[in-house]
Amino acid sequence: MDLQQFNFHVIQQVDSTNKYAMEKVSEGLAQHLDAWFAIDQTEGKGQRGKSWLSKPGENITFSVVIRPQQSFQKKPYAFNAFITLVCRDFISQILQMDVQIKWPNDLFINDRKSGGILIENRYVGDNWKWAVVGIGINVNQVHFPEYLFSATSFKEIKNADFEPIQLAKLLHKDIIEAIERINKINESQIWERYNQHLFKKGKICVLKIHGNQINATVSHVNPQGLMVLIQNGKEYTYQVGEIEWMF
Secondary structure, eight states, rough: OOOGGSSEEEEEEEHHHHHHHHHHHHHTTTTTOEEEEEEETTTTEEEEGEEOOTTTTTSEEEEEEEEOOOOGGGGGHHHHHHHHHHHHHHHHHHHOOOOOOETTTTTTTTTTTEEEEEEEEEEEETTEEEEEEEEEESSSSOOOGGGTTTTTOOHHHHOOOOHHHHHHHHHHHHHHHHHHHHGOOOOOHHHHHHEEEEEHHHHHHHHEEEEEEEHHHHHHHHOOOOOEEEEEEEEEOOOOOOEEOOO
């Protein structure tokens, strides 16, 4: 595989790499597995309309455009889990530490957030044409806003500086290689590994659901992308956005 055919673009400043990449898709200027890295992302996007704050030049903030494989056309949650695992494995390899997945696609080390993924999709009718995968990983940033008390970074963990662009290029390479073999991977294997690294799996957690605070045991995430919790010996499923973690 010739990795040179996949473009990795470095942008000095942009509001959102996902927005920029989606514009390239709309303009017909995006190719499968192209990536855009922003040194300064001024309006980064997180899950459910939240913002992703990153100090200029200190972190990984980039987006990759992917044409979903036919086998995943009706399985966007499995694709999401697959991409999250690639990023999880990358961080684990770089830091030589365990990395957990906080459902649906945040990456945690020692109960602190080190990164997150936001996937936005472009459909034509029922045909899933493009996935824009936005990835934010805290690399050299050590000072975070007070409300991001649970954030951490590579530098904070290892007490060393890293090169965000070079790391992003390595992650881009891992994504390319993973996509090349994705059709050879059984969906059940994806969910097995996802749940193997699931944040707080098997533990009783304090959660807020529909405004009510409860205690529930984290069981697993099912193939429909729903969180399965155990409350009073019974299993209940929840969609993304219904659960608030009470740290």
